[in-house]
Amino acid sequence: MMGHRLLICWNVPEGTGCCLNRGSSANIPKKVICVSLSASLLLILLTLGLTGQLGLPYLHSKSSQAVRIIAPDPTGVLLLNQSAVVDQQNGLVTFTVTSGMNLTSTVLFDIKHGLICYQPLRQESCFLRTMETSDYEDVDSLFQASAHKQSDLQLSVNETQRRTEFLGVVAASQADMSTLEEPFQVLCRDRTIHWTKRADGPGKQRLVYFCIDICFPNNICVSVCFYYLPD
Template sequence: MVRCWKHSENRLEEAQCTQSHFPHKAFWVSLSASLLLVVITLGLTGYLGMNVFLQSLQIVRIAAPDQTGALINQSAVVDQQNDLVTFSVTSPANQTSTVLFDIKHQGLICYKPVEQDSCLLRKMEPSDYDNVHSLLHESTHKSHFQLSGNETQRHTEFLGVLAANQVDVSTLEEPLQALCRDRSVHWTKRAKPGKQRLVYFCIDICFPSNICVSVCFYYLPE
């Protein structure tokens, strides 16, 4: 409260004034408290959102010996929220290729070999869904799988590259766009290579269901 003075018969008398600073102080205190509450809320929301995001992503390592007895060096990032599994497969020459299983968007598999300047697509088949689901479901309890060589089922798949049917990267969903940016993209189809056709690279992938697949690619005649 502010004191005011008035003249009355040659003397000053103290009088009460109605002017007060308290309403202004209350306004600024209230505004500061509101801003602080907003900052805390945004921070808490971001923290919880980041925790949910991190919990949906899990790195899983799967170890299994190859045909020569050496361990296959691979890991998988499992995104249960978006039904995505991204494999990183390292060759004996210490080169890492990427294989993306995208169940959510049309059920596609995208191969990104490190030694090539292209990405290769194919549609998922029932066996692919079974293998990926085993990883999506079992990885919630384990982050490392050691497969037994005696119990592991192994087979080889040959995929022919349809080089003439190039895919526009912009028509693909975001996970595939991000993976294959600045690369050409081609469809593949399952086929048996003839003796005159040369297989130019293979990728070995193992799943927790004790299944290892060697996927080999070659160009189909145009």
């Protein structure tokens, strides 16, 4: 009948349907057309995936470098074994610190936002503070070490400088989790986050309730000790 077109359809073995208008492309082998359509669809999906249009998670593994730091104590008997994952692209350094008592804590440095987050073991809270000049200098030594692919660093006892920092936990200073960046939310999931500030020391009336030791490739080890400030 006039005004109508006849469509020829078939199913290839894979179950993909293909149709042709008689008189236009009927002379083209059906397998060639189906293979071409499948290849084009696959190319489009790969392009969307690489550009992030499909919502695929972006992996930062290529931009991260793991650095293991071993620092002996002043007596040379105990070893502080810690690992740091340095993400140059996102300005993140994640420390995993294991003390001599086999207790592990995590410390996250966010260079872009100038924040440090401490997640001590056996604590139901995380502790947050702003970075200072000395913190940027220490973390920069890690960036340099990872850039030179130094994956295993042994610090010398005689050359290592040690310092102690006291941080007071500010009363009624719980941070709003939703305002923090994703790395902090992941690290402190199901925990409360409290702001801290540097202090001269806890004083006789206040006892230090935990400390975290962190060592850097520039031969500086920092013992960060926390206590609650008076209400």
